[in-house]
Amino acid sequence: MLPILVPLFALALGPEIPLGSTRITSAPYNQTLSSVASNGRDFLALWSDQRNTLDPNQPPRFPALTTAASMLPDNRSIRPVTSSSTPLSAR
Amino acid sequence: MTWTGSSYMLVYTPSVTNDSLFLQRLDDDGNLKDHAVPIAVTGAPVWLASNGNNLLLVTNTLQYNVFLVTLLGIDGAVVHTTSMEMDRATNRVFTLPGGDYGFVAIHSNGCGGFACTHTVSLYTVNAHDGNIAETDLYDVSMYANVAAVASDDRILVALEDEDQSPYWSASYEVIHEDGGVLAPKTILESGVPPSISGFNGPTVGWDGREFLVLAQNPTAAAAHAFRVAADGTQIDATPVVLNDVQRDDGALPMFASSSDTQLLAWDAVTDVFARGAPAFDELAAAPTHDVTLAPALQLFPTLAAGGVAAWIENAVVRGEDIGKADREIINRPTSEVSVPAIAQGENGDLVVWRTTWPLQVVGQRVASDGSPVGNSFVIATRQPQNPQISASDDLSVAWDGHDFLVSWTADGVYAARVSESGDVLDSQPLVLSSVESTDDLITPRIISTGNGFLVVWIDQKYIFTLGPIPIPPTSTVYAARIGDSGSVTPIGALWDGGDVDELVLARVSDGRIAAMWRDWNDTPNWKCINRMLLNEDGTAASDVAPIVCCTASLYAPAIGGFDAAWDGNKLVVAWQEQPGQTITALRIDPFTLAGFDEPVQVNPLGTQAAAPSVVANGTGVTIAYQRLADVSRVFARNLIVNAAPRRRTSR
Numbered sequence: 027m028l029p030i031l032v033p034l035f036a037l038a039l040g041p042e043i044p045l046g047s048t049r050i051t052s053a054p055y056n057q058t059l060s061s062v063a064s065n066g067r068d069f070l071a072l073w074s075d076q077r078n079t080l081d082p083n084q085p086p087r088f089p090a091l092t093t094a095a096s097m098l099p100d101n102r103s104i105r106p107v108t109s110s111s112t113p114l115s116a117r
Numbered sequence: 118m119t120w121t122g123s124s125y126m127l128v129y130t131p132s133v134t135n136d137s138l139f140l141q142r143l144d145d146d147g148n149l150k151d152h153a154v155p156i157a158v159t160g161a162p163v164w165l166a167s168n169g170n171n172l173l174l175v176t177n178t179l180q181y182n183v184f185l186v187t188l189l190g191i192d193g194a195v196v197h198t199t200s201m202e203m204d205r206a207t208n209r210v211f212t213l214p215g216g217d218y219g220f221v222a223i224h225s226n227g228c229g230g231f232a233c234t235h236t237v238s239l240y241t242v243n244a245h246d247g248n249i250a251e252t253d254l255y256d257v258s259m260y261a262n263v264a265a266v267a268s269d270d271r272i273l274v275a276l277e278d279e280d281q282s283p284y285w286s287a288s289y290e291v292i293h294e295d296g297g298v299l300a301p302k303t304i305l306e307s308g309v310p311p312s313i314s315g316f317n318g319p320t321v322g323w324d325g326r327e328f329l330v331l332a333q334n335p336t337a338a339a340a341h342a343f344r345v346a347a348d349g350t351q352i353d354a355t356p357v358v359l360n361d362v363q364r365d366d367g368a369l370p371m372f373a374s375s376s377d378t379q380l381l382a383w384d385a386v387t388d389v390f391a392r393g394a395p396a397f398d399e400l401a402a403a404p405t406h407d408v409t410l411a412p413a414l415q416l417f418p419t420l421a422a423g424g425v426a427a428w429i430e431n432a433v434v435r436g437e438d439i440g441k442a443d444r445e446i447i448n449r450p451t452s453e454v455s456v457p458a459i460a461q462g463e464n465g466d467l468v469v470w471r472t473t474w475p476l477q478v479v480g481q482r483v484a485s486d487g488s489p490v491g492n493s494f495v496i497a498t499r500q501p502q503n504p505q506i507s508a509s510d511d512l513s514v515a516w517d518g519h520d521f522l523v524s525w526t527a528d529g530v531y532a533a534r535v536s537e538s539g540d541v542l543d544s545q546p547l548v549l550s551s552v553e554s555t556d557d558l559i560t561p562r563i564i565s566t567g568n569g570f571l572v573v574w575i576d577q578k579y580i581f582t583l584g585p586i587p588i589p590p591t592s593t594v595y596a597a598r599i600g601d602s603g604s605v606t607p608i609g610a611l612w613d614g615g616d617v618d619e620l621v622l623a624r625v626s627d628g629r630i631a632a633m634w635r636d637w638n639d640t641p642n643w644k645c646i647n648r649m650l651l652n653e654d655g656t657a658a659s660d661v662a663p664i665v666c667c668t669a670s671l672y673a674p675a676i677g678g679f680d681a682a683w684d685g686n687k688l689v690v691a692w693q694e695q696p697g698q699t700i701t702a703l704r705i706d707p708f709t710l711a712g713f714d715e716p717v718q719v720n721p722l723g724t725q726a727a728a729p730s731v732v733a734n735g736t737g738v739t740i741a742y743q744r745l746a747d748v749s750r751v752f753a754r755n756l757i758v759n760a761a762p763r764r765r766t767s768r
Contacts, residue, residue, distance in 0.1 A: 037704065037714045040755035042721065045418060045426050045741065046435055046443040048750075052388050053411035054431050059364065059384040061118040062391070063125060064375040070125050070147050071382055071408050072118050073389045 118143075121191060122169035124150055128162045138162065138176070140193045154193040160185055166210035166218060168244055171196065173210055173218040182225070186240075188247030197247025204235060204259070209321070211267040213294050218242040221265040221274055223257060237263050237276065239296050252296035266321040266328065266372075268347055271299055273328045275319040284309060287319060287332035287341070291349035300349020305332060306341065306356065322372035322397065324379045327352065329397040331359070331369050340369055344397050357401045361385070362392070382408070411748055416456075418741035418751040420732035423461040425487050426741055427468055428751045434470065436487035439739065439753050444488045446481055459483070460514040460521060462537045465490055467521045469514045475499065478512060478525055482539050496523055496533050497546050511558075513572075517565035522572075522599055524549070526558040530574050530595075534603055547605050549597045550574070560620040564630055570599040571655045573632055575617050592617035594634060596655040608655040615647075623681045625688055625707040628653055633664065633681055633690070643668060644675045646692060648710065662710055664690055665703065680731040682738050687713055689738045689756060691729040698725035700742045702756055719754055720744060 061072045118127045125143040138160075139153040160176030163184065167173075172189040184203050188196040203222040210220045219241045226234040239252045254274065257263070261278040275289045286307035291300035318333030318340070328345040334356075340363055341356030362370045362383050370383035381400060382391040394403040418428040420439075427436040427446060434447035434457050446468055447457065457470040466483040476499035482490040512525035520542060524532040529551035534542040549572055550558065557577040564571050573596045592615055596608040611632065619635035630651040637644055645666040650659035667675030677693030688707040691700055700719040705712050720726035725745040731738050734755060741753040 037702070037717050038757045038759050039717060039719065040757060042752045042754055043440050045428060045437060045439065045751045045753060046413070046415060046430060049413040049430070050410050051413045051431055052407055053409040054414040054748075056387045057384060057389050057409040059371065059382055059389045061127075062371045062373045062380065062382040063118045063120050064373045064378075064380070065120045065125065065145055066376050068145070068375060069373055069378075069380050069382075069391070069393075070118065070143065070145075071389060071391065072127065073384065073409060 119165045119167045119172070121167040121172070126165065126167060126172060126191075128156070128165050128174060129153075130161065140172075140189075156189060156193045157195050158185060158187050158189075158198065164210045164220075166212060167191075168212045168216040168218065170216065171244060173242055175210060175220070186242065186247075186249060188242065188244070199247065199249050201240075201249070209264060209266060211265065211272070213241065213267060214269060216244045217294075218244060219265070219267060219272065219294060221254070221263050221272075223261055223263055225259075226256075233259050235259055235261065237261070237274065239265075239272070239274070239292065239294075241294060254290075254292070254296060255302070262318060264319050264321045266323045267294075268323050268328070270294075271347070273321055273323070273330070273345060273349075275321045275330045275332070276302075277318050277332055285335055287330070287334070287343075289321075289328075289330050289343075289345060291328075291345075303349070303351055305330060305343045305351065306334065308334070318369045320369045320372060322374065322379060324374060324397050327397055329372075329379075329400075332356075333363070333369055339363070342397070342401070357398075359401060361405065362390075412750070414748050415751040416743055416749060417728050418730050418743060418753070419457060419459055420730045420739060420741050420753070421459040421461045421466050422732055423466070423485060424732075424734060424739065425459060425461065425466050425483065425485065426730075426751075426753060427457050427459045427483075427487075428741075428743075429456065434468070436468065436483055438486045441486060444486075446483060446487070446489055447479075447493065455512065458512055458514045458523075460516045462516045462521060463518070464537065467514055467516070467523075467535060467537075467539075469496065469512060469523050471512055471525060478523060478533075480514075480521075480523065480535055480539065482537075491539060494539055494541070496535060496541050497525075497531070511560055513561050513563045515563035515565050515570060517570055517601070519601060522563050522565075522570045524561040524563055524572050524574075526561050526574060528558075530558055530561055530572070530597075532561075532563075532570075532572060532599060534599075543603055547599065547603055549599075549605055549607070550576075550595060559618065562620050562622045564622040564624060566598070566653045566655075569601050571622075571630065571651070571653075572597050572599060573611070573620060573622060573651075573655075575620055575634065577616075577618070591615070592636075594620070594632070594649075596651070598655050611651070611655075611657055612649060612661055619679060621679060621681050623683050623688060623707075625650075625683050627708075629658055629707070631681065631683075631688060631707045633679070635676055635679060646676060646679055646690065648707065650707065659708075664705060664710055665692065667694065678728050680729050680740075682731040682733045683707075684733055684738045684756075684758065685735075686758070689731055689740075691719060691731050691740050691742075693727050693729060698727060698745060700726045700729045700740065702731075702740060704758070714758075717756075719756070720752075 057073045059073045127141045138156050141153040142150040160178040163175040174187045176185045182202050184201050187198040237254045241250045265274045277287050287305045290302040320331045322329045330343045332341045334341045340359040344352040364383045370381040373380045378393045380393045389408045392403045392405045394400045413431045416429040424439045435443050436446045437443035455471045457468050459468045469480045471478045478496040481493040514523045521535040530549040531546040533546050559575050561574040576593045593610050594612040598606040616637040617634045621633045623631045625631050632649045636647050645663040647661050649661045652658045679692035681690040687704040691702040701716045703716045726742040728743040730741045737757045
């Protein structure tokens with residue numbers, strides 16, 4: 027019984043390299059304001075968002091995300107209310 | 118959405134066709150709190166308000182002019198529901214000092230002769246039992262719109278109307294919650310609008326000191342703001358004009374007030390904007406903020422030999438030498454720019470794309486670091502007598518060591534040579550093919566040969582039918598050679614049959630070229646990536662054989678986009694598997710089609726991706742793809758082959 031070397035090849039993937047930078051910009055596609063309210067200190071805006079890129083071969087579908095942003099006039103931040111892909115009709 | 122004193126409360130329907138309503142609690146930052154609670158109320162939500170102890174919800178039913186006014190517990194339990202007929206939905210529900218709710222609305226009194234009468238009424242809703250008291254205020258025309266807001270002890274009711282048609286007017290009055298008039302009706306402005314097309318105003322606010330009435334002046338086509346003192350005295354004799362706060366649908370902005378800031382919010386030009394100021398009189402000069410900021414949306418990465426990547430990012434095309442700083446290559450609205458194609462030249466790359474208005478094929482030279490060199494230039498323009506460019510986005514580019522060749526399809530297959538310095542060598546596009554109107558020419562793909570280029574494309578022949586099920590097209594794969602001098606030599610059909618809709622060319626060993634296409638094949642519900650080997654002159658060097666096949670249905674194509682490249686030893690094919698939407702890569706012998714390794718998933722586990730692009734990198738291949746998410750991003754990964762000699766015993 028003789029040992030022999032059999033070349034077996036293994037595919038390896040390098041790390042994910044992001045292309046470009048995470049640039050914060052005006053959100054793509056249409057956003058439509060649904061409501062805005064205040065807790066007495068700052069504000070929460072609610073809008074429907076047509077972003078939907080799960081099918082890259084199709085244009086964005088009907089409002090798919092309802093998103094809220096807490097905001098102050100000089101200090102705004104954005105957080106999604108829901109990641110649901112079902113349309114919302116909210117007030 | 119409203120603030121309840123401890124959290125925001127949102128009411129929503131799961132879909133536009135679903136009549137169920139849910140309450141969702143949000144914290145101060147907009148994060149979800151608890152689970153959504155179904156509520157036993159129907160209709161589309163119009164307004165939600167809270168006095169801190171319970172909620173008042175107004176919904177619009179599917180019945181004409183029928184609204185539901187529902188008092189809800191803070192947990193969503195229905196206390197009382199009243200069905201009401203209203204011509205105009207109230208634009209705002211307010212709370213009164215004792216905790217009761219109030220709103221104004223317009224309802225019809227019926228029609229007699231040639232006239233219909235309508236009345237503005239104040240409704241107060243008992244916060245304990247939900248019973249509603251109605252107080253009629255005054256009659257208006259059928260075109261009127263009304264809005265109201267409460268201060269501590271009084272209510273301002275604003276009106277836009279055409280009661281003296283064609284004269285439009287904006288007015289207000291201040292009343293007590295029992296309907297008693299504290300300040301009589303005051304006309305803010307009036308005029309004859311250029312057309313009688315209705316209006317969406319007014320809206321109103323209260324900043325703790327003053328009221329603000331925003332009227333949508335149809336004569337000036339702008340929002341006019343008037344401040345009104347708490348005692349009902351008009352402060353601004355002439356309006357403050359707010360030109361830029363009207364919403365996309367023509368409606369006026371929404372108001373919200375905090376303890377120290379008055380906010381206007383509106384949507385326009387695809388985004389949501391807001392403007393805040395301590396008091397109403399400072400709103401006009403306050404800066405406008407774009408609220409809907411988000412990471413840029415990245416789509417359709419494409420790679421060139423040498424490692425330059427290009428992709429669509431929001432309204433521009435950006436590029437980079439992978440892993441280094443990115444740069445803007447094209448700045449045109451994405452709706453007007455096709456997915457770009459890119460090819461590496463001797464001293465840089467050429468990026469090409471097509472615009473839809475005007476219809477042009479455009480090029481941009483790019484340095485090896487992805488930065489643009491010089492200005493973009495037009496390669497071909499559609500002229501009335503030269504309709505070679507359509508809005509279709511199929512185009513391709515390649516380099517043969519001397520020049521670039523750009524090819525695109527429209528009513529035919531066309532091409533033009535471009536020098537490395539950016540000179541268009543064929544002012545009149547080369548015509549590779551022209552077809553019948555029922556054909557659809559797609560995916561022109563180019564590969565350089567020893568003395569020019571080989572262009573391969575798909576001709577889809579459609580048969581129109583009146584039946585409910587469309588007949589799939591039959592496809593023919595054609596090829597033509599382009600000589601260094603621009604001479605065109607048709608080769609004819611390489612393959613005829615199937616339903617082919619994707620095409621990739623890759624040079625392999627022994628002077629062969631692998632032509633690969635995606636085909637529904639002849640077997641029902643079976644979709645394949647097929648391969649045919651070609652000689653340098655474009656003639657067939659093998660039969661057609663499948664590289665990979667997947668089951669598919671009409672609504673779930675098993676294989677999405679794909680790409681391939683020769684890694685110096687084997688052919689690497691990467692494709693999108695649907696419906697899981699992952700990118701799979703496989704190394705094969707292009708001649709025997711034997712696989713050399715197990716297929717690997719390129720995008721990380723647990724993610725979804727599409728649009729693979731593959732290019733050789735000297736030690737293997739690089740695969741770029743679009744990671745799918747609410748905001749998709751593009752990534753690249755190197756596929757490395759590790760030769761791992763393994764000890765095996767032999768008898």
